[in-house]
Amino acid sequence: RPAPRPVHNLLQGQPDAAAFPxxxxxxxxxxxxxxxxxxxxxxxxxxxxxxxxxxxxxxxxxxxxxxxxxxxxxxxxxxxxxxxxxxxxxxxxxxxxxxxxxxxxxxxxxxxxxxxxxxxxxxxxxxxxxxxxxxxxxxxxxxxxxxxxxxxxxxxxxxxxxxxxxxxxxxxxxxxxxxxxxxxxxxxxxxxxxxxxxxxxxxxxxxxxxxxxxxxxxxxxxxxxxxxxxxxxxxxxxxxxxxxxxxxxxxxxxxGGYDGHVRRMRQRYRRRRDQLVATLAERAPHVRVSGIAAGLHAVLELPPSTERSALRAAAWQGLALDGLGGYRHPDATAPHPDGLVVGYATPPEHSFAGALDALCRALPPDQTDQTDQIDRTEQTAT
Missing domain, CATH: 3.40.640.10 (Type I PLP-dependent aspartate aminotransferase-like (Major domain))
Known part of the structure:
Protein backbone atom coordinates (compact mmCIF):
# COMPACT_ATOMS: atom_id res chain seq x y z
CA ARG A 1 0.00 0.00 0.00
CA PRO A 2 1.18 3.55 -0.60
CA ALA A 3 2.14 5.58 2.43
CA PRO A 4 -0.39 8.22 3.50
CA ARG A 5 -0.05 11.75 2.21
CA PRO A 6 2.25 13.89 4.38
CA VAL A 7 0.60 15.66 7.27
CA HIS A 8 3.72 17.39 8.57
CA ASN A 9 6.37 19.09 6.44
CA LEU A 10 9.88 18.74 7.88
CA LEU A 11 11.69 19.32 4.60
CA GLN A 12 14.69 21.61 4.83
CA GLY A 13 15.12 24.97 3.17
CA GLN A 14 11.70 26.47 3.77
CA PRO A 15 10.94 29.28 6.22
CA ASP A 16 7.68 29.56 8.12
CA ALA A 17 5.33 30.87 5.42
CA ALA A 18 2.83 32.11 8.01
CA ALA A 19 5.47 34.46 9.43
CA PHE A 20 5.90 36.53 6.29
CA PRO A 21 5.70 40.20 7.43
CA GLY A 256 14.79 48.66 9.53
CA GLY A 257 11.96 46.26 8.76
CA TYR A 258 14.29 43.58 7.44
CA ASP A 259 16.56 43.64 10.49
CA GLY A 260 13.57 43.48 12.80
CA HIS A 261 12.05 40.57 10.92
CA VAL A 262 15.32 38.62 10.96
CA ARG A 263 15.67 39.18 14.73
CA ARG A 264 12.13 37.93 15.38
CA MET A 265 12.57 34.88 13.17
CA ARG A 266 15.94 34.11 14.74
CA GLN A 267 14.24 33.95 18.13
CA ARG A 268 11.38 31.83 16.80
CA TYR A 269 13.62 29.35 15.02
CA ARG A 270 15.89 29.09 18.04
CA ARG A 271 12.89 28.15 20.20
CA ARG A 272 11.92 25.50 17.68
CA ARG A 273 15.44 24.16 17.53
CA ASP A 274 15.55 23.96 21.33
CA GLN A 275 12.20 22.18 21.36
CA LEU A 276 13.47 19.66 18.80
CA VAL A 277 16.64 18.99 20.80
CA ALA A 278 14.75 18.66 24.11
CA THR A 279 12.17 16.29 22.63
CA LEU A 280 14.84 14.03 21.15
CA ALA A 281 16.83 14.05 24.40
CA GLU A 282 13.73 12.83 26.22
CA ARG A 283 12.32 10.31 23.74
CA ALA A 284 15.31 9.28 21.58
CA PRO A 285 18.50 9.99 23.54
CA HIS A 286 20.45 7.55 21.37
CA VAL A 287 20.00 9.84 18.34
CA ARG A 288 22.65 12.57 18.15
CA VAL A 289 21.61 15.96 16.75
CA SER A 290 24.20 18.00 14.83
CA GLY A 291 24.35 21.17 12.76
CA ILE A 292 22.20 23.10 15.22
CA ALA A 293 24.31 26.21 15.85
CA ALA A 294 22.70 27.96 12.88
CA GLY A 295 20.21 27.63 10.07
CA LEU A 296 16.72 26.21 9.66
CA HIS A 297 17.47 22.49 9.81
CA ALA A 298 19.28 19.87 11.86
CA VAL A 299 20.83 16.49 11.07
CA LEU A 300 19.82 13.45 13.13
CA GLU A 301 22.64 10.91 13.11
CA LEU A 302 21.21 7.40 12.89
CA PRO A 303 22.68 3.95 13.57
CA PRO A 304 24.32 2.34 10.53
CA SER A 305 22.00 0.95 7.84
CA THR A 306 18.83 2.50 9.29
CA GLU A 307 18.30 5.56 7.09
CA ARG A 308 16.04 3.88 4.54
CA SER A 309 13.87 2.20 7.13
CA ALA A 310 13.59 5.47 9.05
CA LEU A 311 12.43 7.28 5.90
CA ARG A 312 9.81 4.59 5.28
CA ALA A 313 8.63 4.84 8.87
CA ALA A 314 8.49 8.63 8.57
CA ALA A 315 6.33 8.37 5.46
CA TRP A 316 3.90 6.12 7.35
CA GLN A 317 3.82 8.66 10.16
CA GLY A 318 2.77 11.34 7.67
CA LEU A 319 6.13 13.11 7.64
CA ALA A 320 7.84 14.72 4.67
CA LEU A 321 11.60 14.84 5.26
CA ASP A 322 14.86 13.85 3.58
CA GLY A 323 17.63 11.41 4.27
CA LEU A 324 21.22 12.58 4.44
CA GLY A 325 22.24 10.19 1.66
CA GLY A 326 20.21 12.14 -0.89
CA TYR A 327 22.66 15.04 -0.61
CA ARG A 328 25.84 13.01 -1.08
CA HIS A 329 27.92 13.61 -4.21
CA PRO A 330 27.90 10.41 -6.33
CA ASP A 331 31.72 10.51 -6.62
CA ALA A 332 32.38 10.98 -2.90
CA THR A 333 34.59 8.24 -1.49
CA ALA A 334 34.32 8.77 2.28
CA PRO A 335 32.00 6.44 4.25
CA HIS A 336 28.35 7.48 4.12
CA PRO A 337 26.83 8.04 7.57
CA ASP A 338 23.11 7.42 7.98
CA GLY A 339 20.99 10.38 8.99
CA LEU A 340 17.86 12.48 8.55
CA VAL A 341 17.79 16.14 7.53
CA VAL A 342 15.00 17.74 9.57
CA GLY A 343 13.73 21.21 8.67
CA TYR A 344 12.20 22.71 11.80
CA ALA A 345 11.20 26.10 10.36
CA THR A 346 8.35 25.10 8.06
CA PRO A 347 5.54 23.62 10.23
CA PRO A 348 2.98 26.08 11.60
CA GLU A 349 3.31 26.84 15.31
CA HIS A 350 0.19 24.90 16.23
CA SER A 351 1.37 21.67 14.59
CA PHE A 352 5.07 21.66 15.48
CA ALA A 353 4.65 19.51 18.60
CA GLY A 354 2.67 16.98 16.56
CA ALA A 355 5.38 16.90 13.92
CA LEU A 356 8.02 16.17 16.57
CA ASP A 357 5.86 13.41 18.05
CA ALA A 358 5.53 11.75 14.64
CA LEU A 359 9.28 12.13 14.09
CA CYS A 360 10.11 10.35 17.33
CA ARG A 361 7.79 7.46 16.43
CA ALA A 362 9.62 7.07 13.11
CA LEU A 363 13.14 6.89 14.56
CA PRO A 364 14.89 3.53 14.88
CA PRO A 365 15.18 2.11 18.40
CA ASP A 366 18.39 2.16 20.41
CA GLN A 367 20.42 -0.75 19.05
CA THR A 368 22.47 -0.85 22.25
CA ASP A 369 19.35 -1.53 24.29
CA GLN A 370 18.30 -4.24 21.83
CA THR A 371 21.72 -5.89 22.08
CA ASP A 372 21.61 -5.80 25.87
CA GLN A 373 18.13 -7.33 25.81
CA ILE A 374 19.28 -10.13 23.47
CA ASP A 375 22.28 -10.81 25.71
CA ARG A 376 20.05 -11.00 28.80
CA THR A 377 17.66 -13.34 26.97
CA GLU A 378 20.52 -15.62 25.93
CA GLN A 379 21.91 -15.67 29.48
CA THR A 380 18.48 -16.57 30.86
CA ALA A 381 18.10 -19.38 28.33
CA THR A 382 21.54 -20.75 29.20
Whole structure:
Protein backbone atom coordinates (compact mmCIF):
# COMPACT_ATOMS: atom_id res chain seq x y z
CA ARG A 1 0.00 0.00 0.00
CA PRO A 2 1.18 3.55 -0.60
CA ALA A 3 2.14 5.58 2.43
CA PRO A 4 -0.39 8.22 3.50
CA ARG A 5 -0.05 11.75 2.21
CA PRO A 6 2.25 13.89 4.38
CA VAL A 7 0.60 15.66 7.27
CA HIS A 8 3.72 17.39 8.57
CA ASN A 9 6.37 19.09 6.44
CA LEU A 10 9.88 18.74 7.88
CA LEU A 11 11.69 19.32 4.60
CA GLN A 12 14.69 21.61 4.83
CA GLY A 13 15.12 24.97 3.17
CA GLN A 14 11.70 26.47 3.77
CA PRO A 15 10.94 29.28 6.22
CA ASP A 16 7.68 29.56 8.12
CA ALA A 17 5.33 30.87 5.42
CA ALA A 18 2.83 32.11 8.01
CA ALA A 19 5.47 34.46 9.43
CA PHE A 20 5.90 36.53 6.29
CA PRO A 21 5.70 40.20 7.43
CA UNK A 22 2.69 41.15 5.31
CA UNK A 23 1.81 44.41 7.03
CA UNK A 24 5.38 45.76 7.07
CA UNK A 25 5.98 44.59 3.50
CA UNK A 26 2.83 46.33 2.31
CA UNK A 27 3.90 49.54 4.06
CA UNK A 28 7.28 49.38 2.35
CA UNK A 29 5.62 48.75 -1.01
CA UNK A 30 3.46 51.84 -0.61
CA UNK A 31 6.40 54.04 0.35
CA UNK A 32 8.56 52.63 -2.44
CA UNK A 33 5.91 53.14 -5.11
CA UNK A 34 5.23 56.68 -3.95
CA UNK A 35 8.91 57.62 -4.04
CA UNK A 36 9.88 55.73 -7.21
CA UNK A 37 10.94 57.83 -10.21
CA UNK A 38 8.98 57.44 -13.43
CA UNK A 39 11.90 55.72 -15.17
CA UNK A 40 11.66 52.84 -12.69
CA UNK A 41 8.62 51.60 -14.62
CA UNK A 42 10.47 51.37 -17.91
CA UNK A 43 12.64 48.47 -19.14
CA UNK A 44 14.51 46.92 -16.23
CA UNK A 45 18.24 47.41 -15.72
CA UNK A 46 20.01 44.01 -15.64
CA UNK A 47 22.16 45.26 -12.76
CA UNK A 48 19.04 45.70 -10.62
CA UNK A 49 17.48 48.83 -9.23
CA UNK A 50 20.08 51.26 -7.79
CA UNK A 51 17.93 51.73 -4.66
CA UNK A 52 18.20 48.02 -3.86
CA UNK A 53 21.90 47.78 -4.69
CA UNK A 54 22.67 50.70 -2.36
CA UNK A 55 20.59 49.16 0.42
CA UNK A 56 22.25 45.77 -0.05
CA UNK A 57 25.76 47.21 -0.05
CA UNK A 58 25.11 48.85 3.33
CA UNK A 59 23.30 45.85 4.83
CA UNK A 60 25.78 43.20 3.71
CA UNK A 61 28.72 45.22 5.01
CA UNK A 62 27.03 45.74 8.37
CA UNK A 63 25.49 42.28 8.88
CA UNK A 64 27.82 39.91 7.01
CA UNK A 65 31.17 41.71 6.72
CA UNK A 66 30.99 41.90 2.91
CA UNK A 67 33.30 44.44 1.25
CA UNK A 68 31.53 45.94 -1.74
CA UNK A 69 29.83 48.94 -3.32
CA UNK A 70 26.59 49.16 -5.36
CA UNK A 71 28.48 48.95 -8.65
CA UNK A 72 29.68 45.41 -7.85
CA UNK A 73 26.23 44.04 -7.00
CA UNK A 74 24.06 42.36 -9.63
CA UNK A 75 20.50 41.45 -8.66
CA UNK A 76 19.22 38.02 -9.70
CA UNK A 77 16.27 35.77 -8.87
CA UNK A 78 18.13 33.49 -6.47
CA UNK A 79 21.11 31.19 -6.08
CA UNK A 80 20.20 28.87 -8.95
CA UNK A 81 19.84 31.84 -11.29
CA UNK A 82 23.25 33.10 -10.17
CA UNK A 83 24.79 29.70 -10.94
CA UNK A 84 23.22 29.70 -14.40
CA UNK A 85 24.56 33.17 -15.15
CA UNK A 86 28.06 32.32 -13.92
CA UNK A 87 28.03 29.08 -15.91
CA UNK A 88 27.16 31.09 -19.01
CA UNK A 89 30.32 33.18 -18.65
CA UNK A 90 32.56 30.08 -18.95
CA UNK A 91 34.32 31.14 -15.75
CA UNK A 92 33.69 27.81 -14.04
CA UNK A 93 34.67 25.34 -16.79
CA UNK A 94 35.82 22.65 -17.11
CA UNK A 95 36.12 21.48 -13.47
CA UNK A 96 34.75 22.91 -10.26
CA UNK A 97 35.15 21.73 -6.68
CA UNK A 98 32.01 21.34 -4.57
CA UNK A 99 31.44 20.02 -1.07
CA UNK A 100 30.80 16.28 -0.92
CA UNK A 101 27.32 16.98 0.49
CA UNK A 102 25.05 19.53 -1.15
CA UNK A 103 22.00 19.93 -3.38
CA UNK A 104 21.87 17.51 -6.31
CA UNK A 105 19.92 20.18 -8.21
CA UNK A 106 22.91 22.52 -8.13
CA UNK A 107 25.26 19.76 -9.29
CA UNK A 108 22.96 18.85 -12.17
CA UNK A 109 22.70 22.51 -13.16
CA UNK A 110 26.48 22.74 -13.38
CA UNK A 111 26.71 19.42 -15.20
CA UNK A 112 24.22 20.58 -17.83
CA UNK A 113 26.52 23.57 -18.46
CA UNK A 114 29.44 21.24 -19.18
CA UNK A 115 31.08 21.65 -15.76
CA UNK A 116 32.36 18.57 -13.98
CA UNK A 117 32.03 18.78 -10.20
CA UNK A 118 34.76 17.32 -7.97
CA UNK A 119 33.73 16.52 -4.36
CA UNK A 120 35.73 17.92 -1.44
CA UNK A 121 35.65 15.74 1.69
CA UNK A 122 34.00 17.12 4.83
CA UNK A 123 34.53 16.81 8.56
CA UNK A 124 33.34 18.75 11.62
CA UNK A 125 35.34 21.81 10.49
CA UNK A 126 33.78 21.94 7.03
CA UNK A 127 35.30 21.21 3.63
CA UNK A 128 38.94 20.13 3.45
CA UNK A 129 39.97 23.08 1.31
CA UNK A 130 43.66 22.23 1.74
CA UNK A 131 43.07 19.64 -0.97
CA UNK A 132 42.22 22.25 -3.62
CA UNK A 133 45.88 22.64 -4.61
CA UNK A 134 46.09 18.95 -5.55
CA UNK A 135 43.22 19.12 -8.06
CA UNK A 136 44.30 19.81 -11.65
CA UNK A 137 42.29 21.93 -14.07
CA UNK A 138 40.17 23.46 -11.33
CA UNK A 139 38.62 26.86 -12.08
CA UNK A 140 36.38 27.43 -9.07
CA UNK A 141 35.20 26.07 -5.71
CA UNK A 142 31.63 26.29 -4.40
CA UNK A 143 31.43 26.47 -0.59
CA UNK A 144 28.85 27.08 2.16
CA UNK A 145 31.26 28.52 4.76
CA UNK A 146 28.85 29.96 7.35
CA UNK A 147 26.79 26.76 7.71
CA UNK A 148 27.74 23.76 5.60
CA UNK A 149 24.74 22.46 3.73
CA UNK A 150 23.36 20.14 4.94
CA UNK A 151 25.72 18.80 7.63
CA UNK A 152 25.79 22.12 9.47
CA UNK A 153 29.30 23.02 10.61
CA UNK A 154 31.02 26.35 9.85
CA UNK A 155 34.20 26.38 7.79
CA UNK A 156 37.24 26.60 10.06
CA UNK A 157 39.20 29.88 9.78
CA UNK A 158 42.33 28.06 8.57
CA UNK A 159 40.33 26.39 5.82
CA UNK A 160 38.78 29.71 4.83
CA UNK A 161 42.29 31.10 4.48
CA UNK A 162 43.37 28.01 2.51
CA UNK A 163 40.54 28.46 0.01
CA UNK A 164 41.42 32.11 -0.55
CA UNK A 165 45.13 31.29 -0.85
CA UNK A 166 44.36 28.65 -3.50
CA UNK A 167 42.25 31.15 -5.47
CA UNK A 168 45.01 33.76 -5.39
CA UNK A 169 47.77 31.37 -6.41
CA UNK A 170 45.81 29.55 -9.12
CA UNK A 171 43.74 32.44 -10.47
CA UNK A 172 40.62 30.53 -9.47
CA UNK A 173 37.39 31.72 -7.89
CA UNK A 174 35.57 30.88 -4.67
CA UNK A 175 31.77 30.95 -4.86
CA UNK A 176 30.37 31.63 -1.39
CA UNK A 177 26.77 30.45 -0.92
CA UNK A 178 25.53 32.35 2.15
CA UNK A 179 22.11 30.74 2.12
CA UNK A 180 21.19 31.19 5.82
CA UNK A 181 24.08 33.08 7.38
CA UNK A 182 21.75 35.46 9.24
CA UNK A 183 20.34 32.69 11.43
CA UNK A 184 23.05 31.91 13.97
CA UNK A 185 21.98 31.08 17.52
CA UNK A 186 24.80 30.13 19.88
CA UNK A 187 27.59 32.55 19.01
CA UNK A 188 28.27 35.71 17.08
CA UNK A 189 27.53 35.50 13.35
CA UNK A 190 30.28 34.03 11.18
CA UNK A 191 31.41 36.70 8.71
CA UNK A 192 31.60 36.21 4.98
CA UNK A 193 34.73 34.74 3.37
CA UNK A 194 34.34 37.44 0.72
CA UNK A 195 35.73 39.94 3.21
CA UNK A 196 39.11 38.19 3.00
CA UNK A 197 39.51 38.86 -0.74
CA UNK A 198 36.73 40.61 -2.71
CA UNK A 199 38.61 40.04 -5.98
CA UNK A 200 38.73 36.24 -5.69
CA UNK A 201 35.48 35.46 -3.80
CA UNK A 202 31.99 35.81 -5.30
CA UNK A 203 29.34 36.28 -2.61
CA UNK A 204 25.86 34.90 -3.41
CA UNK A 205 22.74 35.42 -1.30
CA UNK A 206 18.94 35.70 -1.43
CA UNK A 207 15.82 36.26 0.68
CA UNK A 208 14.59 32.68 0.21
CA UNK A 209 15.33 31.70 3.83
CA UNK A 210 14.95 35.09 5.53
CA UNK A 211 11.67 36.16 3.91
CA UNK A 212 10.20 33.82 1.31
CA UNK A 213 11.31 31.85 -1.76
CA UNK A 214 8.22 33.24 -3.51
CA UNK A 215 9.86 36.67 -3.83
CA UNK A 216 12.56 35.40 -6.23
CA UNK A 217 15.12 37.98 -5.16
CA UNK A 218 18.85 37.32 -4.82
CA UNK A 219 22.16 39.04 -5.40
CA UNK A 220 25.70 38.49 -6.55
CA UNK A 221 28.60 40.51 -5.11
CA UNK A 222 31.23 40.26 -7.82
CA UNK A 223 34.87 41.18 -8.38
CA UNK A 224 35.17 44.33 -10.49
CA UNK A 225 36.53 42.48 -13.50
CA UNK A 226 33.56 40.07 -13.64
CA UNK A 227 30.64 42.50 -13.51
CA UNK A 228 30.50 43.16 -17.26
CA UNK A 229 30.86 39.46 -18.12
CA UNK A 230 27.95 38.52 -15.85
CA UNK A 231 25.81 41.35 -17.23
CA UNK A 232 26.55 40.16 -20.77
CA UNK A 233 25.31 36.70 -19.79
CA UNK A 234 22.19 38.20 -18.22
CA UNK A 235 21.19 40.32 -21.23
CA UNK A 236 20.34 43.94 -21.89
CA UNK A 237 17.08 43.96 -19.92
CA UNK A 238 15.98 42.48 -16.60
CA UNK A 239 13.87 39.44 -17.36
CA UNK A 240 13.78 37.70 -14.00
CA UNK A 241 13.05 39.96 -11.03
CA UNK A 242 10.26 42.51 -10.78
CA UNK A 243 11.03 46.17 -10.19
CA UNK A 244 8.29 46.60 -7.58
CA UNK A 245 9.69 43.79 -5.42
CA UNK A 246 13.17 45.27 -5.74
CA UNK A 247 11.99 48.72 -4.68
CA UNK A 248 9.99 47.24 -1.81
CA UNK A 249 12.92 45.23 -0.51
CA UNK A 250 15.14 48.32 -0.67
CA UNK A 251 12.69 50.26 1.51
CA UNK A 252 12.20 47.25 3.81
CA UNK A 253 15.95 47.14 4.44
CA UNK A 254 16.46 50.89 4.82
CA UNK A 255 13.47 51.32 7.14
CA GLY A 256 14.79 48.66 9.53
CA GLY A 257 11.96 46.26 8.76
CA TYR A 258 14.29 43.58 7.44
CA ASP A 259 16.56 43.64 10.49
CA GLY A 260 13.57 43.48 12.80
CA HIS A 261 12.05 40.57 10.92
CA VAL A 262 15.32 38.62 10.96
CA ARG A 263 15.67 39.18 14.73
CA ARG A 264 12.13 37.93 15.38
CA MET A 265 12.57 34.88 13.17
CA ARG A 266 15.94 34.11 14.74
CA GLN A 267 14.24 33.95 18.13
CA ARG A 268 11.38 31.83 16.80
CA TYR A 269 13.62 29.35 15.02
CA ARG A 270 15.89 29.09 18.04
CA ARG A 271 12.89 28.15 20.20
CA ARG A 272 11.92 25.50 17.68
CA ARG A 273 15.44 24.16 17.53
CA ASP A 274 15.55 23.96 21.33
CA GLN A 275 12.20 22.18 21.36
CA LEU A 276 13.47 19.66 18.80
CA VAL A 277 16.64 18.99 20.80
CA ALA A 278 14.75 18.66 24.11
CA THR A 279 12.17 16.29 22.63
CA LEU A 280 14.84 14.03 21.15
CA ALA A 281 16.83 14.05 24.40
CA GLU A 282 13.73 12.83 26.22
CA ARG A 283 12.32 10.31 23.74
CA ALA A 284 15.31 9.28 21.58
CA PRO A 285 18.50 9.99 23.54
CA HIS A 286 20.45 7.55 21.37
CA VAL A 287 20.00 9.84 18.34
CA ARG A 288 22.65 12.57 18.15
CA VAL A 289 21.61 15.96 16.75
CA SER A 290 24.20 18.00 14.83
CA GLY A 291 24.35 21.17 12.76
CA ILE A 292 22.20 23.10 15.22
CA ALA A 293 24.31 26.21 15.85
CA ALA A 294 22.70 27.96 12.88
CA GLY A 295 20.21 27.63 10.07
CA LEU A 296 16.72 26.21 9.66
CA HIS A 297 17.47 22.49 9.81
CA ALA A 298 19.28 19.87 11.86
CA VAL A 299 20.83 16.49 11.07
CA LEU A 300 19.82 13.45 13.13
CA GLU A 301 22.64 10.91 13.11
CA LEU A 302 21.21 7.40 12.89
CA PRO A 303 22.68 3.95 13.57
CA PRO A 304 24.32 2.34 10.53
CA SER A 305 22.00 0.95 7.84
CA THR A 306 18.83 2.50 9.29
CA GLU A 307 18.30 5.56 7.09
CA ARG A 308 16.04 3.88 4.54
CA SER A 309 13.87 2.20 7.13
CA ALA A 310 13.59 5.47 9.05
CA LEU A 311 12.43 7.28 5.90
CA ARG A 312 9.81 4.59 5.28
CA ALA A 313 8.63 4.84 8.87
CA ALA A 314 8.49 8.63 8.57
CA ALA A 315 6.33 8.37 5.46
CA TRP A 316 3.90 6.12 7.35
CA GLN A 317 3.82 8.66 10.16
CA GLY A 318 2.77 11.34 7.67
CA LEU A 319 6.13 13.11 7.64
CA ALA A 320 7.84 14.72 4.67
CA LEU A 321 11.60 14.84 5.26
CA ASP A 322 14.86 13.85 3.58
CA GLY A 323 17.63 11.41 4.27
CA LEU A 324 21.22 12.58 4.44
CA GLY A 325 22.24 10.19 1.66
CA GLY A 326 20.21 12.14 -0.89
CA TYR A 327 22.66 15.04 -0.61
CA ARG A 328 25.84 13.01 -1.08
CA HIS A 329 27.92 13.61 -4.21
CA PRO A 330 27.90 10.41 -6.33
CA ASP A 331 31.72 10.51 -6.62
CA ALA A 332 32.38 10.98 -2.90
CA THR A 333 34.59 8.24 -1.49
CA ALA A 334 34.32 8.77 2.28
CA PRO A 335 32.00 6.44 4.25
CA HIS A 336 28.35 7.48 4.12
CA PRO A 337 26.83 8.04 7.57
CA ASP A 338 23.11 7.42 7.98
CA GLY A 339 20.99 10.38 8.99
CA LEU A 340 17.86 12.48 8.55
CA VAL A 341 17.79 16.14 7.53
CA VAL A 342 15.00 17.74 9.57
CA GLY A 343 13.73 21.21 8.67
CA TYR A 344 12.20 22.71 11.80
CA ALA A 345 11.20 26.10 10.36
CA THR A 346 8.35 25.10 8.06
CA PRO A 347 5.54 23.62 10.23
CA PRO A 348 2.98 26.08 11.60
CA GLU A 349 3.31 26.84 15.31
CA HIS A 350 0.19 24.90 16.23
CA SER A 351 1.37 21.67 14.59
CA PHE A 352 5.07 21.66 15.48
CA ALA A 353 4.65 19.51 18.60
CA GLY A 354 2.67 16.98 16.56
CA ALA A 355 5.38 16.90 13.92
CA LEU A 356 8.02 16.17 16.57
CA ASP A 357 5.86 13.41 18.05
CA ALA A 358 5.53 11.75 14.64
CA LEU A 359 9.28 12.13 14.09
CA CYS A 360 10.11 10.35 17.33
CA ARG A 361 7.79 7.46 16.43
CA ALA A 362 9.62 7.07 13.11
CA LEU A 363 13.14 6.89 14.56
CA PRO A 364 14.89 3.53 14.88
CA PRO A 365 15.18 2.11 18.40
CA ASP A 366 18.39 2.16 20.41
CA GLN A 367 20.42 -0.75 19.05
CA THR A 368 22.47 -0.85 22.25
CA ASP A 369 19.35 -1.53 24.29
CA GLN A 370 18.30 -4.24 21.83
CA THR A 371 21.72 -5.89 22.08
CA ASP A 372 21.61 -5.80 25.87
CA GLN A 373 18.13 -7.33 25.81
CA ILE A 374 19.28 -10.13 23.47
CA ASP A 375 22.28 -10.81 25.71
CA ARG A 376 20.05 -11.00 28.80
CA THR A 377 17.66 -13.34 26.97
CA GLU A 378 20.52 -15.62 25.93
CA GLN A 379 21.91 -15.67 29.48
CA THR A 380 18.48 -16.57 30.86
CA ALA A 381 18.10 -19.38 28.33
CA THR A 382 21.54 -20.75 29.20
Missing amino acids: RTAWLASARRALTAAPHEAFGPGDPRGRPELRRALADYLARARGVRTDPGRIVVCSGFAHALRLLSGTRLLRPRMAVESYGLAFHRSLLSSAGIRTIPLPLDADGALTEGLTALDGLRAALLTPAHQFPTGGPLHPERRAAAVAWARESGGLVLEDDYDGEFRYDRRPVGAVQGLDPERVLYLGSVSKSLSPALRLGWMVLPDQLVDRVLAAKGEREGWTGVIDQLTLADFIES
